[in-house]
Amino acid sequence: MAPKIAIVFYSMYGHIRQLAEAEKEGVEKAGGTADLYQVPETLPQEVLDKMHAPPKPADIPILEDPSILQQYDGFLLGVPTRYGNFPAQWKAFWDKTGKQWSTGGFWGKYAGVFISTASAGGGQESTALAIISTLTHHGIIFVPLGYYPAFGLLTDLSEVRGGSPWGAGTFAGADGSRQPSDKEKELARIQGEKFYQTVAKSVEMRLHYPSEPSDRDLPFTVAVHSPDFATPHDTATHTSLDDVWADDPATIPNSPDFSQYRQPYQPEGEQSLLQRQQQQLPISDVPRLQQSYTTLGYRDGIAEGKAKTAQAGFDEGYGLGATLGARAGMLLGVLEGLVGAVGLRALQVSAAASSAAAEGTSLSAVVGRREGGQEDDDGNEGAIMRREAVRLEDLLQQARQELRIAPGGNGGVFAAEYFDLADGTWRYEVLGQEHREGEVVFADVADAHPLVRKWDWIVKAEAARYGIDWDVLKDEEVGRDEEEDDGEEDLARGGKARRERQSRSLVRNAGVPALDW
16 A cells, blocks of 8 residues: 655745655655645735735645645655744644644654755754654654765755755745755655655555554543443454453463463352462553553652752752852952962062072161061061961961861851751841842852851951952952943953052062061
């Protein structure tokens, strides 16, 4: 029995129609026949006239009733892309296929696609990918062109050409002036030929190895059918390959023979325990199927729960964790900068002292003066700077330990005393800022954290000891939101100025400490 092929297309300017005719030639070359159909137009004639669309071909019927396609084994669908998807006319057609979707009218049929776009990046492949979603919901099997049948054409770069392994195609140009080329039509002919051959093989296999249940129209369960529906045992005839109701278990291939357990009923006192257990064995697949579908439903419920709850929790926790990490990172970064600057200063003083001793020069003449005109203590500054570097290094290690991000509540900023590990809520008081109208945001939660507040005070005090402008350090973070509305040039100039001020402050004050030793 030869397969029946329908070529269904929508074409406003005729590009897809030309490819549809080429697809039909390919089907006929393979020894089959194909019927052409047009998808109904949804635009009024007045609009089509303004768009300079030519009249639709009168010799090709318009497919008003989707049920007509149920008599076909395969469909070749011609689609002019709209933003990488079906145009409105095609979408309106699919919206009328609810009956086929619910009853499986298109289930198990085959489909290929051929596409028209304005340019190479207009959706030659993405449109086919989007179409597969609709085919999947109907249970339609997608048959791509592939590379093998038309390898020479698909790899030929000698001229502009539409089409891909997903299916034949053409470039119409932005104004629709370009018509399908000979190579594009040849691709369509090859696709029609190979598509027909693929569907023919499937139909032949069905004829030799029938697998469709003879009671296909029966409902899956009695519950969804009418109340007066009789049991399947009374109304259905089953094949040996589709005995889901287990009328006769012996007819199910590779299944155990339960017939030996069908013993006549005996009073309980005359039955052995084995006999009672054997009579309780199910003689139907319905319990097993029910258990299987219950398990699948449970898994679907878990997946849905994860999507709605676990993912939402991750999104919330990620944002808060990132904000806390940014606060802790800034504090640690300032301390690391102080440790580096003071340590470098200690090395410079030691080197200067060695050089002065070798040349018999005063250390104060080499090192210079502090701000305010006070001379350095030649004999003590090197030792003082080394002790200061060690003190800051110890302080840094303590800050790293307390501000660390540790999983599972094992200390650090997410310790159990600060956060409820069961639901991720914080245990300390957080007040909404007035400029946010009482709303609590991640920045509020981070700033109110006891460890962040503690080390914020310590780091500010250390910065003040060295005369570092804390506002300059914070300005990089808190001033960013206010500057988003500025022009790019002003933003770049302002950021550069702040970095220069901060750099001068660090070098000047850390390089020659303003401490009252």
